[in-house]
Amino acid sequence: MFRRLETGARGRVTVNVDGRPVEMEEGANLAAALLEAGFSPFRTTPASGAPREPYCMMGVCFDCLAIVDNVPNRQTCLERVRAGMTVEIQDGAAAVAKAEEEL
Amino acid sequence: MxxxxxxxxxxxxxxxxxxxxxxxxxxxxxxxxxxxxxxxxxxxxxxxxxxxxxxxxxxxxxxxxxxxxxxxxxxxxxxxxxxxxxxxxxxxxxxxxxxxxxxxxxxxxxxxxxxxxxERPFPVKGWTLPGVMTAGAAQILLKSEGVVADDAVFIGCGPLLALVACQYLNAGVRIRAILDTTPPQNRMAALPHLPRALAAPGMLAKGVGMLARIAASPVAVSRRVESVELMGEGHLAAVRWRDPQGSHEIETERAFLHQGIxxxxxxxxxxxxxxxxxxxxxxxxxxxxxxxxxxxxxxxxxxxxxxxxxxxxxxxxxxxxxxxxxxxxxxxDTPSFEAATRLPLNARRRELALRPFLDALYRPAQGMRVPEDDDVVVCRCEEVRRGEIARAVAEGCPGPNQLKSFTRAGMGPCQGRLCGHTVVETIAALTGAAPEAVGYYRSRMPVKPVTVGEIAGLSFENNLREKSHG
Missing domain, CATH: 3.50.50.60 (FAD/NAD(P)-binding domain)
Known part of the structure; x- marks a missing residue:
């Protein structure tokens, strides 16, 4: 489990994470706040449905992708926590299956 | 504009x-x-x-x-x-x-x-599992948020791995173990570069200090680690490794990988x-x-x-x-340019004195860069394994760009960043060609994924300018 060494001076806001309210520090790195909240996995792969979590934390690996405010493929390691934000797991394999069904 | x-x-x-x-x-x-x-x-x-x-x-x-x-x-x-x-x-x-x-x-x-x-890719079994991240990623969590994980296993080689371990010790965070994959022969290879490295101001002392700090801590360090496997169903649960003493395994939910940048x-x-x-x-x-x-x-x-x-x-x-x-x-003008660059060029020459020593001492092991197990994932995005690359090469695939059509390696959202060097060195090892001759993925714009709307939004004026250039 990830934990925070010290509680920051920043205000706390509520973020909706997969349908449940989670308190986070406003302006915190979103991927870090999600790891701290135990959000796992962040996404599943389109190829095999394998679960993924942040790997690089610097914007190169794209394993921290999630659906943020209804927009898919957001790199959560490059986002900051804002009040009222929603975050959902990005289910890659399910999205591919759904698109195939629609075809 | x-x-x-x-x-x-x-x-x-x-x-x-x-x-x-x-x-x-x-x-x-x-x-x-x-x-x-x-x-x-x-x-x-x-x-x-x-x-x-x-x-x-x-x-x-x-x-x-x-x-x-x-x-x-x-x-x-x-x-x-x-x-x-x-x-x-x-x-x-x-x-x-x-x-x-x-x-x-x-x-x-x-x-x-x-x-x-x-960070250099670290293609070993299980490196895509949740619970596994780079040591650099762990350091970013510490730098930007003060977020840490207890009982992680640090795996790899290079100054950053030691630095992050020391920073964890400074913060009073428990480290489960450090698995050092630095090849033992590196010391001999680095030795000829040591005299020049001694001239580099302060850096060598800093490195020695970090290693001493780790040695004096209660953290278990395993050296000469030859192979690493990260294990778990859906999340990291254990690390297995081999060193000259034999095969070992410990339970952990977090592993931090690093073998240079x-x-x-x-x-x-x-x-x-x-x-x-x-x-x-x-x-x-x-x-x-x-x-x-x-x-x-x-x-x-x-x-x-x-x-x-x-x-x-x-x-x-x-x-x-x-x-x-x-x-x-x-x-x-020329004299002002020469005057402006003299000091920084000299200072840089002094800083660079340490580099050949560091590069030789922390040259990552071939086995950690070029997987031999067919099951190891090379391209994380498209989940292309080493075996598929070997098959493509056996079928006549000549290089990284053709490998994209053979296997989709390098075609996911990271655009080859996390597999490029592994693919180059794997093809080089399979064909006997030099990496220079193998070449790298041909990268194209957009350099990062963008929406079609953003590309359509390019200003008319700029498009005209591009045409007049072309």
Whole structure:
């Protein structure tokens, strides 16, 4: 489990994470706040449905992708926590299956 | 395009290179824009240095805190600064950037790519499992948020692995074990470079201090680790490794991997300047002159993105590149240019004295870079395993670009960043060709994924300019 060494001076806001309210520090790195909240996995792969979590934390690996405010493929390691934000797991394999069904 | 978006020098990245270059270029009166993906200046090395309090500074150390004065000078330099903006196109006329709230374009006479480094891929069994991240990622969590994980296993080789372990010890965070994959023969190979390294100011002592700190701690260190396997169903549960004493296994939910850093190449590759294989650093890098000029007249590259040399060297290289741009744009005459570059060139020469020693001492093991087990995932995005690459090569696939059509390796959202060097070295090992001859993925614009809307939003004026160039 990830934990925070010290509680920051920043205000706390509520973020909706997969349908449940989670308190986070406003302006915190979103991927870090999600790891701290135990959000796992962040996404599943389109190829095999394998679960993924942040790997690089610097914007190169794209394993921290999630659906943020209804927009898919957001790199959560490059986002900051804002009040009222929603975050959902990005289910890659399910999205591919759904698109195939629609075809 | 409005006047505000036309500059002499556009800089991609606000790490030590970008900040130092902006400061120096502004001193010569150049109009400068700095675009960076992160919300605050500092790059990865000085990440969130402006907001880190004294407590975090004490954990991270003096070299990190030193970035604060550079960030202050950068803020006061008068350069236009675009944070949280991802550059996805660069060309002789300028660059395009995108952000969640929209994007824009900047016309520039010269572009300096200061994209820094990324960690070398660590393709071992299970490296895609949740619970596994790079040591650099763990350090970013500590730097920017003070977020840490107890009982993690640190695996790999290189100064950063030792540094992050020391920072964890400073913070009082428990470390389960350190598995050192540094090949034992590296010591002999590094020895001839030691006399020159001793001339490098302070750095060697810092390294020795870190190793002593770890040795004096209660953390279990396993050396000469020959193979590593990360195990778990859906999440990391255990690490298994082999060393001269035999096979071992420990339970853990977190593992931090690291085996050196490599230039972040996609930007310079997509721009199309010439790149060379650096055998000492086992990586491609853009070919540059001592001032950072690439094979393209409008493009410069400096710092770790042009070859790994560390943060202090990076700031010096950024300053030198800015002087070169001022000279090339005729804002500096030859004597002033020579006077401006003399000190930073000399200082950089001193800093670089340590590099051949470090490169030899921490040269990552072949077995950790080039997987032999067919089951190991090489391309994380498209989940292409080593076996599929070997089959494609056996069927006649001649190189990384053709491998994309054979296997989809390199075609996922990371655009080959996390598999490029593994693919090059794997093909080289399978065919007996030199990495230089194998070549790298051909990167193209957009350098980062963008929406079709953003591409359609390119200004008409700029499209015309591109046509008139072509």
């Amino acid at each position: 409005s006047d505000a978006n036309c500059v002499d020098l556009a800089i991609v990245g606000s790490g030590p290179v970008g900040m130092a270059a902006a400061i120096a270029a502004r001193r010569h009166g150049l109009k400068v824009a700095v675009v960076d993906e992160q919300p605050a200046p500092g790059g990865q090395i000085y990440r969130d240095v402006e907001t880190a309090d004294a407590g975090r500074g004490a954990i991270l150390g003096a070299d990190y805190v030193a970035g604060r004065s550079l960030a202050e000078a950068f803020r006061e330099s008068g350069a236009s600064y675009y944070p949280s903006a991802t550059v996805w196109r660069l060309a002789s006329d300028g660059l395009s950037w995108s952000a969640p709230a929209g994007g824009g374009e900047i016309a520039a006479e010269r572009i300096l790519v200061a994209g820094g480094a990324m 490599i230039p972040n190449l996609n930007m310079t590759m997509a721009a199309g300047c010439r790149h060379v294989w650096d055998e000492r650093q086992l990586a491609f890098r853009p070919e540059t002159d001592v001032f950072g000029r690439t094979s393209l007249a409008w493009l410069l590259s400096a710092g770790d993105g042009a070859g790994i040399a560390g943060a202090k060297t990076a700031a010096l290289s950024g300053e030198i590149a800015a002087h070169a741009v001022a000279y090339d744009l005729e804002r500096l």
